[in-house]
Amino acid sequence: xxxxxxxxxxxxxxxxxxxxxxxxxxxxxxxxxxxxxxxxxxxxxxxxxxxxxxxxxxxxxxxxxxxxxxxxxxxxxxxxxxxxxxxxxxxxxxxxxxxxxxxxxxxxxxxxxxxxxxxxxxxxxxxxxxxxxxxxxxxxxxxxxxxxxxxxxxxxxxxxxxxxxxxxxxxxxxxxxxxxxxxxxxxxxxxxxxxxxxxxxxxxxxxxxxxxxxxxxxxxxxxxxxxxxxxxxxxxxxxxxxxxxxxxxxxxxxxxxxxxxxxxxxxxxxxxxxxxxxxxxxxxxxxxxxxxxxxxxxxxxxxxxxxxxxxxxxxxxxxxxxxxxxxxxxxxxxxxxxxxxxxxxxxxxxxxxxxxxxxxxxxxxxxxxxxxxxxxxxxxxxxxxxxxxxxxxxxxxxxxxxxxxxxxxxxxxxxxxxxxxxxxxxxxxxxxxxxxxxxxxxxxxxxxxxxxxxxxxxxxxxxxxxxxxxxxxxxxxxxxxxxxxxxxxxxxxxxx
Amino acid sequence: xxxxxxxxxxxxxxxxxxxxxxxxxxxxxxxxxxxxxxxxxxxxxxxxxxxxxxxxxxxxxxxxxxxxxxxxxxxxxxxxxxxxxxxxxxxxxxxxxxxxxxxxxxxxxxxxxxxxxxxxxxxxxxxxxxxxxxxxxxxxxxxxxxxxxxxxxxxxxxxxxxxxxxxxxxxxxxxxxxxxxxxxxxxxxxxxxxxxxxxxxxxxxxxxxxxxxxxxxxxxxxxxxxxxxxxxxxxxxxxxxxxxxxxxxxxxxxxxxxxxxxxxxxxxxxxxxxxxxxxxxxxxxxxxxxxxxxxxxxxxxxxxxxxxxxxxxxxxxxxxxxxxxxxxxxxxxxxxxxxxxxxxxxxxxxxxxxxxxxxxxxxxxxxxxxxxxxxxxxxxxxxxxxxxxxxxxxxxxxxxxxxxxxxxxxxxxxxxxxxxxxxxxxxxxxxxxxxxxxxxxxxxxxxxxxxxxxxxxxxxxxxxxxxxxxxxxxxxxxxxxxxxxxxxxxxxxxxx
Numbered sequence: 005x006x007x008x009x010x011x012x013x014x015x016x017x018x019x020x021x022x023x024x025x026x027x028x029x030x031x032x033x034x035x036x037x038x039x040x041x042x043x044x045x046x047x048x049x050x051x052x053x054x055x056x057x058x059x060x061x062x063x064x065x066x067x068x069x070x071x072x073x074x075x076x077x078x079x080x081x082x083x084x085x086x087x088x089x090x091x092x093x094x095x096x097x098x099x100x101x102x103x104x105x106x107x108x109x110x111x112x113x114x115x116x117x118x119x120x121x122x123x124x125x126x127x128x129x130x131x132x133x134x135x136x137x138x139x140x141x142x143x144x145x146x147x148x149x150x151x152x153x154x155x156x157x158x159x160x161x162x163x164x165x166x167x168x169x170x171x172x173x174x175x176x177x178x179x180x181x182x183x184x185x186x187x188x189x190x191x192x193x194x195x196x197x198x199x200x201x202x203x204x205x206x207x208x209x210x211x212x213x214x215x216x217x218x219x220x221x222x223x224x225x226x227x228x229x230x231x232x233x234x235x236x237x238x239x240x241x242x243x244x245x246x247x248x249x250x251x252x253x254x255x256x257x258x259x260x261x262x263x264x265x266x267x268x269x270x271x272x273x274x275x276x277x278x279x280x281x282x283x284x285x286x287x288x289x290x291x292x293x294x295x296x297x298x299x300x301x302x303x304x305x306x307x308x309x310x311x312x313x314x315x316x317x318x319x320x321x322x323x324x325x326x327x328x329x330x331x332x333x334x335x336x337x338x339x340x341x342x343x344x345x346x347x348x349x350x351x352x353x354x355x356x357x358x359x360x361x362x363x364x365x366x367x368x369x370x371x372x373x374x375x376x377x378x379x380x381x382x383x384x385x386x387x388x389x390x391x392x393x394x395x396x397x398x399x400x401x402x403x404x405x406x407x408x409x410x411x412x413x414x415x416x417x418x419x420x421x422x423x424x425x426x427x428x429x430x431x432x433x434x435x436x437x438x439x440x441x442x443x444x445x446x447x448x449x450x451x452x453x454x455x456x457x458x459x460x461x462x463x464x465x466x467x468x469x470x471x472x473x474x475x476x477x478x479x480x481x482x483x484x485x486x487x488x489x490x491x492x493x494x495x496x497x498x499x500x
Numbered sequence: 501x502x503x504x505x506x507x508x509x510x511x512x513x514x515x516x517x518x519x520x521x522x523x524x525x526x527x528x529x530x531x532x533x534x535x536x537x538x539x540x541x542x543x544x545x546x547x548x549x550x551x552x553x554x555x556x557x558x559x560x561x562x563x564x565x566x567x568x569x570x571x572x573x574x575x576x577x578x579x580x581x582x583x584x585x586x587x588x589x590x591x592x593x594x595x596x597x598x599x600x601x602x603x604x605x606x607x608x609x610x611x612x613x614x615x616x617x618x619x620x621x622x623x624x625x626x627x628x629x630x631x632x633x634x635x636x637x638x639x640x641x642x643x644x645x646x647x648x649x650x651x652x653x654x655x656x657x658x659x660x661x662x663x664x665x666x667x668x669x670x671x672x673x674x675x676x677x678x679x680x681x682x683x684x685x686x687x688x689x690x691x692x693x694x695x696x697x698x699x700x701x702x703x704x705x706x707x708x709x710x711x712x713x714x715x716x717x718x719x720x721x722x723x724x725x726x727x728x729x730x731x732x733x734x735x736x737x738x739x740x741x742x743x744x745x746x747x748x749x750x751x752x753x754x755x756x757x758x759x760x761x762x763x764x765x766x767x768x769x770x771x772x773x774x775x776x777x778x779x780x781x782x783x784x785x786x787x788x789x790x791x792x793x794x795x796x797x798x799x800x801x802x803x804x805x806x807x808x809x810x811x812x813x814x815x816x817x818x819x820x821x822x823x824x825x826x827x828x829x830x831x832x833x834x835x836x837x838x839x840x841x842x843x844x845x846x847x848x849x850x851x852x853x854x855x856x857x858x859x860x861x862x863x864x865x866x867x868x869x870x871x872x873x874x875x876x877x878x879x880x881x882x883x884x885x886x887x888x889x890x891x892x893x894x895x896x897x898x899x900x901x902x903x904x905x906x907x908x909x910x911x912x913x914x915x916x917x918x919x920x921x922x923x924x925x926x927x928x929x930x931x932x933x934x935x936x937x938x939x940x941x942x943x944x945x946x947x948x949x950x951x952x953x954x955x956x957x958x959x960x961x962x963x964x965x966x967x968x969x970x971x972x973x974x975x976x977x978x979x980x981x982x983x984x985x986x987x988x989x990x991x992x993x994x995x996x
Contacts, residue, residue, distance in 0.1 A: 051635065052592065053622065056585035058635055061650060064582045086560045089552035090624075090655055090671050096548065109614045114624065116609040117659035117670075126549065128586075128610065128624075139547065139554055148845060154557060159586055159655065163613035174613075175586050349644060 027361070029296045034240040039169070041290055045299050045362045048169040055167040055174030059283065062362065063170075065307035066286055067177065071157060073209045073304070074179065074281065077201050083153045083181060090159075091126040092135050100259035103133065106226020110162040112174075128161040133227065133252070133278055136182045137260035144264045144274060147186050151194070155181040170287030171244075171500050178282035184262060184274040188253070191275035192230075195251040198279045199232045202247040210285065211302035211413035212236045212292050213421055214246055215445070215495060217470030222454045225278075229253030235469040235495070237421045238291035241442025243469050243497035246288055249279035287500070292417050293386075299363025300385055302413050303406040308343040310335060310402060311359040313352050315371030328370050331380070331398065338399060340406070360385060365409045366402060386412055421445070431485050438464040438498065445469070445497050449481035449490030456485050466496045523857070525792045530736040535665070537786055541795050541858045544665040551663040551670030555779065558858060559666075561803035562782055563673065567653060569705045569800070570675065570777065573697050579649045579677060586655075587622040588631050596755035599629065602722020606658040608670075624657040629723065629748070629774055632678045633756035640760045640770060643682050647690070651677040666783030667740075667996050674778035680758060680770040684749070687771035688726075691747040694775045695728045698743040706781065707798035707909035708732050708788050709917055710742055711941070711991060713966030718950045721774075725749030731965040731991070733917045734787035737938025739965050739993035742784055745775035783996070788913050789882075795859025796881055798909050799902040804839040806831060806898060807855045809848050811867030824866050827876070827894065834895060836902070856881060861905045862898060882908055917941070927981045934960040934994065941965070941993050945977035945986030952981050962992045 027044060028036040042048050047063030059067060075085070091114065098104050107130045114126040129135065140152060157179045167173050181198060185191040199216055206212050214234035224231035228250040236246045256262065257273035266272050293300040303309045312332055314324040325346060332344045343364070345355050352369070359367060369381040380398060383390045386409050393401045424444030428434050437446055446466070461467055475493035483490045523540060524532040538544050543559030555563060571581070587610065594600050603626045610622040625631065636648060657671045677694060681687040695712055702708050710730035720727035724746040732742045752758065753769035762768050789796040799805045808828055810820040821842060828840045839860070841851050848865070855863060865877040876894060879886045882905050889897045920940030924930050930942055942962070957963050971989035979986045 049635065049638070051585050051631065052589060053585045053587045053631075056587060058585065059583040061580035061582045065580070067583075068581065084557035084561070085564065086557045087555040087563075087673060089547050089549045089554065090657065091549045091552060093548060111614060112610050112622075113612040114608050115611045116621075118605045118607060125612075126608075135547065135549070139545065142545070161586065177583060 027296065027298060030239060038291060041294055041298050042169045047286065055164055057169045057173050062307060063286060066305060067283055069305045069307065070285060074205050077205055078155050078181065081197065081201060083155045085156060086154045087156055088132050088135050088139065090129055092129055094125045094127060096134050096138060097127050100227050100256055103227035110164065112161045112163055130160055130162045132180055133182065133256050137256045137262055140184050141261045144184065144262060146265050147267050150184060150186045150264065150274065151190065152184040155179055170283055176283050178280050180278060180280040183277045188275050191277050192251055195232060195249045195277045199234065199249040202281060203234050206234060206246055207414060209304040210289055211410055211417060212246065212288055213414060213418045215470065215472045217472040217495065219470050220457060220468045222457055223468060225250045227252060227255050229255065233470050236288055236292060237424060237445055239294065241424055241444045243445065243499045244288045245499065246285060247281040250277060252276045252278060293413055298361030301363035301365060303365045303410050306363065306365055307341065308364050309341045309406055310366045310368055311364045312342060312344045312368045312370065313355045314346060315352055315369060317372045323372055324370060324375065327375055331368065334399065335402060340402060366405055384409060429481065429484050434484060435464055438466050443498050445495055447475055447493055447495055448484040449478040450492050450494035451483035451486050451488040452491040460485060465498050467499055469495045469497050469499060523792065523794060526735060534787060537790055537794050538665045543782065551660055553665045553669050558803060559782060562801060563779055565801045565803065566781060570701050573701055574651050574677065577693065577697060579651045581652060582650050583652055584628050584631050584635065586625055588625055590621045590623060592630050592634060593623050595630065596723050596752055599723035603627065606660065608657045608659055626656055626658045628676055629678065629752050633752045633758055636680050637757045640680065640758060642761050643763050646680060646682045646760065646770065647686065648680040651675055666779055672779050674776050676774060676776040679773045684771050687773050688747050691728060691745045691773045695730065695745040698777060699730050702730060702742055703910060705800040706785055707906055707913060708742065708784055709910060709914045711966065711968045713968035713991065715966050716953060716964045718953055719964060721746045723748060723751050725751065729966050732784055732788060733920060733941055735790065737920055737940045739941065739995045740784045741995065742781060743777040746773060748772045748774060789909055794857030796909065797859035797861060799861045799906050802859065802861055803837065804860050805837045805902055806862045806864055807860045808838060808840045808864045808866065809851045810842060811848055811865060813868045819868055820866060820871065823871055827864065830895065831898065836898060862901055880905060925977065925980050930980060931960055934962050939994050941991055943971055943989055943991050944980040945974040946988050946990035947979035947982050947984040948987040956981060961994050963995055965991045965993050965995060
């Protein structure tokens, strides 16, 4: 990222109708389309700090919806929030060998405080297992203190070479849960419970269908015993890892001395987990639902579910504006999130295009003629259906459409994913599919060999997304690459 | 801060009744009392990172209440949230001369990313005027884009030598608002509007009475034209700055090129403001209301407003627990935040002490005899009043008490502040008062001379908290130190 972008304050006058046409079509260049949407819809912007973005108010409002809806689910399952330090002393980060190997190359280091050189360098957290583990070791005494179920909403930093807004940035926002348990089985149960929370949340609220499964050993979290993930298919046929849940076994407990006196009075190590989703979800939201006119937001996550555009004829501020305001107030009272765009300096056409670009699920138009006839015009962003709706039917119609759009987006994404899911037992076919324009997901019987996995990645750029829970058994099948007996069914894709 | 503390996992068994007696009485050592409460009530804990604390779940739940209640007020006044980068390139930080002078000594510097040395050092934001100003310069084009009213909830880092949980830590959480306006008058109006939002919020929700006023030039924010603050009096007679609002004039606009085309088509610099409150408010909450038994939380901010303690007689889990659960559900349905403490390993006496320590406003006791009589016992944390309440009156009684406690705490704090507020025209009397055990606030006519201000600070440790809006006029009075004509009435105190 660089500061080479021009001023784009597109609230200013004079940019007029060119606004939307400035988006690259998906079919022409999906990656360019993505960046255009991010910038034009004012979701995020580049900054003068390498790899760091600013999340602009409209993008941040989506993040606030995500926080609100996921936080409630985490609390309902017994988790509480806390806040741990940004800094990790170098010696502490070095304690868990796999973890160090995984994260040290991407750590930002603080070496000076004011004018003083620090005695020990401080890592800016790339993730917080280390710092949190050290505190759990301090707090934990007895089996009665377990489980510890803590989550934090925080920023983390990973020194990335290639960045892209929301998908991969040097600093990003996320939630990271960290739990400690009495037994191995409880830790595994927690890891899977959270995976289900993520799946249900992402599908229900973001209308983004996901495939849940276990990661291969080479793709698991640095320091974990097992990593599970949810994976979504984007509009360009690539996959996005949308959330991960790690069973850390006793690896961190041993490295950081997280011990307790058991029911049997014997001191033992706890079993820990960690799990997270990040602002990356916003990138997924854009790429799953967006089209050539811009964003398409599921109503549950949309900052505004309805935008009201008054049609300015004659003395509209006396005739059209008051009923428009009344409608806004009515809908708001019903819990609908409404934006009334009464700005004077823009034409209705410009506003239509802008709010389409911003993905608002329903547009409500109201002009002098509509008022005469006791009606309004409703337009759906997803299907572009337009309807005249009598005022008396407005509330039920809006409520119904919001439900329909939410369900419709999920169904559409699911269908698209099915169309782009393949099964093969032939590496040749696999290679041909992966070389296509929108490669999609390929299920294949798999020998579970990290060396072969690396070979497939080199030859096709495809990686194992996970071993899906719902995939058919691989029993009796031969690995599609080596012909050796398959141990598991794997889901491959080119991934973000 | 160091890691010298022992394990304090006081959820463990075997610590029994010694729990509360371990708090130092306020009268013996207020500072020690404060630290005891923070640790014993599990609000925060020390970490192995110098000057950095962990905010534990109970402390963080208070912060979440603060966020929730203040965020709603900021949104209601037209502000939106966003998120800006953690890092500020050194060259950028150096652009506003006063700002640099104020903040450079306390900046933490990132010099390496992974194994590479950075070409330019990155400051971890001590505050974000610089980074946000640079982006406003990019976004702002026309007067139509104004005002820009953005807030962010974030962590910031200031390299502090002496730290104390919540009150002064190397890393802390806060909100920082940053706005840009067309005219000087609008910027001043915003600065004062936010000061009023802070005052109303802190008094209504935290029951913490504050004095609003303007800071002296030597105490204003580095780079501001004017700084306003709200100041609260703590239980030990010291003052705490609870929030600040800065009118930045055109200082940052000029340093960072925040310009727009005005209504007159002439390019001009914007007028900007910034303002913030932080986790420091939690320190204030502890010190304003707390007593020798621990925390006393105002109901509006308390994570739990009512704790239910079932009295375990006989087969209580069949007889007492179900009605206790029913009461919890009833209260919860009415929007009351309830904790049912059904833990088996602790006695009621231990639980009473623990929840007193944690400042829960109302305790509800229920045992077999109460159930026979169709009643419960309610106990107020603030006044320690205890009442038998018939089940039929429970809901209204709890609601009434919550209101009474909220109002009572504010009133009590206000009375205490009045008792400890003095007016003097004599520097000798001033010195005597400031040398007392609980010095309080001293109002005095003042010549507004920074040199004399420094002298008073050296001689008495007292600083000017602000020039209160509500103080009587200083007209015709002589400065209490120099005898020169007083220009303003100042409020002095020893401060945190």
